[in-house]
Amino acid sequence: MAETLTISENLVxxxxxxxxxxxxxxxxxxxxxxxxxxxxxxxxxxxxxxxxYGNMSLSPAxxxxxxxxxIFEGMKAFKDEEGNVLMxxxxxxxxRLNRSAVRMCMPELPVDIFMSGLTRLLxxxxxxxPNLPGTALYIxxxxxxxxxxxxxxxxxNYRFMIFACPVGAYYSEPVSVKVEEEFTRAAAGGTGEAKAxxxxxxxxxxxxxxxxxxxxxxxxxxxxxxxxxxxxxxxxLMFVIDNELYxxxxxxxxxxxxxxxxxxxxxxxxxxxxxVGRLAVETVINAHREGKLQEVFGVGTAVTVSSVSKIGxxxxxxxxxxxxxxxxxKIATYFEEIRYGRKADSHGWVIKL
Numbered sequence: 001m002a003e004t005l006t007i008s009e010n011l012v013x014x015x016x017x018x019x020x021x022x023x024x025x026x027x028x029x030x031x032x033x034x035x036x037x038x039x040x041x042x043x044x045x046x047x048x049x050x051x052x053y054g055n056m057s058l059s060p061a062x063x064x065x066x067x068x069x070x071i072f073e074g075m076k077a078f079k080d081e082e083g084n085v086l087m088x089x090x091x092x093x094x095x096r097l098n099r100s101a102v103r104m105c106m107p108e109l110p111v112d113i114f115m116s117g118l119t120r121l122l123x124x125x126x127x128x129x130p131n132l133p134g135t136a137l138y139i140x141x142x143x144x145x146x147x148x149x150x151x152x153x154x155x156x157n158y159r160f161m162i163f164a165c166p167v168g169a170y171y172s173e174p175v176s177v178k179v180e181e182e183f184t185r186a187a188a189g190g191t192g193e194a195k196a197x198x199x200x201x202x203x204x205x206x207x208x209x210x211x212x213x214x215x216x217x218x219x220x221x222x223x224x225x226x227x228x229x230x231x232x233x234x235x236x237l238m239f240v241i242d243n244e245l246y247x248x249x250x251x252x253x254x255x256x257x258x259x260x261x262x263x264x265x266x267x268x269x270x271x272x273x274x275x276v277g278r279l280a281v282e283t284v285i286n287a288h289r290e291g292k293l294q295e296v297f298g299v300g301t302a303v304t305v306s307s308v309s310k311i312g313x314x315x316x317x318x319x320x321x322x323x324x325x326x327x328x329x330k331i332a333t334y335f336e337e338i339r340y341g342r343k344a345d346s347h348g349w350v351i352k353l
Contacts, residue, residue, distance in 0.1 A: 005116045007036075008049045011124065022130045025168045027302075028138065032125040032164045036117035039146070040107050040158040048113065050121055053163055063155045064144040070197040071100040072142035074301040077122055077164070079131040080341030085122055085353040088339050091115065092258045097141060100194040105154040106143060113160075114141065121162055122353055130166045136339075138167045138302070170234070170302045174309035174322055175216040177232060177296075179281055180206055181314075185230065185253070187223035192230075192253035200233075207233050215312055217298075221281060223253065229279045235298030235306060236260035240327050241287045243294070244273040251278075259299045262349065263331055272327065281313065288318045296320055297328040305332035 012033045020030060031053050038048045064070045073093045078086045094114035101108050118139070122129070129137040141162045145155030183206035186192025191199060203218075210218050219237065222228040229248050231237055236257040239246040245267050250256050268274050287293040288311070296308035305328055311318045337343035338350055 005048065005112060007116065007120055008047075009120075009124070010049065010051045012052045015127070017127050020128075020166065022132055022135065022166065025130070025135065025166050027167045027170055028165055030165050032128040032137075032166075034121060034125055035161055035163040036121045038109075038113060038117065038160045040160070043107075045107075045109065045113055045160070048117060050117075050124060059148040061148040061150050062145065063147045063149055066150060067145070067152060068196070068198045069104055069106055069145035069155055069158075070142065071097065071104055071106065071144075071195055072140060072197065073097050073195060075139040075141070076136040076167075076301055076339070077129050077139060078136050078339045078341070079129045080352075082341075083131070084341065085126050085129050085137075086339060086341055087118075087122075087351045087353070089258050089262070089349045090118060090351060093141065096195065096256065096258065097143070100196060101143065103191055103194040104196055106145070107158060109143065109160055117160075117162055119353065121164065125164065126353070128164065128166055134169050136167055137164050139164045170304075170306070174307040174320075175298070176214065176310040176312065177217045177219050177308055178210045178213065178215040178312035179229075179314075180210070180218040180220055181226040182206070184223035184226075185220040188252060190253065193250065193256060195255060203233055213312070215310075219281075219311070222251075227280055227282070229281055229284065230254050232298050234302055235300035237308075238263065238295075238297050238299060238328070239279065239284055239287075239293065240295035241284075242292045244275060245327065246275045246279055248279050249277045257300055259301055259304070259335075262335070262347075263299050263305075265347075266331065266334060267327070270330075284311070285313055285318065293318075293320070295325055295328050297325070297331075299331075304335065 015033050034050050035053045036050050038045050075093050094111045098108040143160045146157040146159050147155035185203055207218055217232045220230045231254050298306045307325055309320055338345045
């Protein structure tokens, strides 16, 4: 990291930490004492600062509110048995944020600013990183337009921020999913591979309809034929068919998940035959009918590894055997052990504060 970076600090006089019940943490509702902020003005990132977490003032004409220039990342920090704070592949999040920024016509953020702000924030608020089983500190870096202008063009000024919140499990039980064939999450040439706020906004209505039908999430399909599997609303998807692992290929319409890439790499190292390519819904359904579909699970920062219990497709439900999750459980255990520092990280993915 560049030694010339200066981060000003205006810290709270009294922490809210004693008020938190870590045995009962709602996901995404409780926030740490501080946040990191940097502003992009006159073509450069400036005024790096850590301040008290709280509301901020925005113009009613703020361009992010009107034209959607807003991107974000999702990360987690963990605490090992010695009380050290551990992060999983944070520089990959910084790089993915910049790929999203390029697609959304926003300035890239130097990785050293991202990492310095993140590291210092976690050093100050390290007491907020929970150490109970299944808990973590969820970290939200994001960037948005700051110009006051009602006109369709890229903003000239931006703000980058990081805040964090202690969390438990995103899904406490296996999830049910419905194959979506009417609505489209992303189309070729669009913003599907960027972690842009608008991608998630457009998914809410179809997801609501699916939930009204009794499903937790959707399996999004391609925007042309609705024949090929892409991803779920909060996670990339994996399928175990005949003891081989299948993952939809990144095609420009799928978020390139950091957990996804890590899982595929580890599975190959374990000798699992991995297929990355176009995966038709019918291939999965036929595998289920033939008794060859052994596991379906999602992977991502928020969910880590989440088993799928049921797939809804054209009015029929296809149940998965929750007693047959050997690979996904092995993967979940492996990543839990390295993220919490209980197992040596041979890949150099975990960074200790």
